[in-house]
Amino acid sequence: MKPMGLISTPFITYQGINVKNIDLIEDAWGFNSEFCDVLDLLRHVKPVPEKSLTMNLIEKIRKKI
C-alpha cells in the first residue's frame, strides 16, 4: 500500500495559489464561469489605433516638446 501523499491529490499551500492577473473581487462574483459565452464573444473585437494615428500623435508630441 502506497503512502497517502503519493496517491491522493496534493494540498495546495496558501502561498501556492496563483492570483497574479486575477481580479479576486471579480472572481468572487463568478462572472467568468457564469458568463463565459458572452465573454468569449467580447474577445472577438480588438480595436487598435491605425499606425498613422499613433505616428501622428508622436509627431505632435515631438513638436510640442
Add this chain to the structure above:
Amino acid sequence: MISDYELIMRFIKGEQSCFEKLIHRHKNKVFAYISLYIRDQALAEDIFQDTFLKVIQSVKSGKYSDNGKFISWVMRISHNLIIDHFRRIKQMNTVSNDNYDSDLFNSKSFAENNIEDDMIKRQIQKDVRNMISHLPDDQREVVILRHYAGLSFKEIADITDVSINTALGRMRYALINMRRIMAEKKISLTLN
C-alpha cells in the same frame, strides 16, 4: 521590463523616447476604451490624441504622482475628456454620433484568411459591437474598462466614482443584457 514610473521619470529628465514607449505600451487599451465608448471613429481618434497630449501636459507640470497605476490615471483622463465632450454636445443640443457602422474594425489583418472566414469574423465583430452599443452608458463603460482596458474593479470604481459593488452590479447587468441581446439577435460564434 522597465516600469511605467521609471519611463515617466526618464521622460521628465529629458528622454523623449520614453514617453513614446509609454504610448506604444498603452495605446491599444486607451483606444479600445474610447472607440468602443463613443463609437464615432474621427471623434475617437481626436480624443485618443488629446488624452496623451493632456497626459504629457500633466506630467510636465508635475501633476502626476505615481501610485503604480499609470494606465488607470490615463483612463481617468480619457474618461474626463469623453464626459466633457458629451457635456458640450448636450449644451449645443446636437444629436449624437452613431455612425459606428463606418468600419471601425481595424483589428488584426485578415490577409492570411480566406474570404469566407473574413466574412464570418467581420459579421461576428459587427454583431459584438452592436451588442455593446445597445447597453446603457454606465454598463457599457464598465464592460469596456474591464474587458478591453484590463482595469480591475477597484480601478473602475475609482474612475467612474462609484463603489466597487456598484461597478460589479453594472457588470452583471451588462452581461445579462448582452446574453439577452445575443439570444434576441441570434448572435453566436458562427455565422447564421
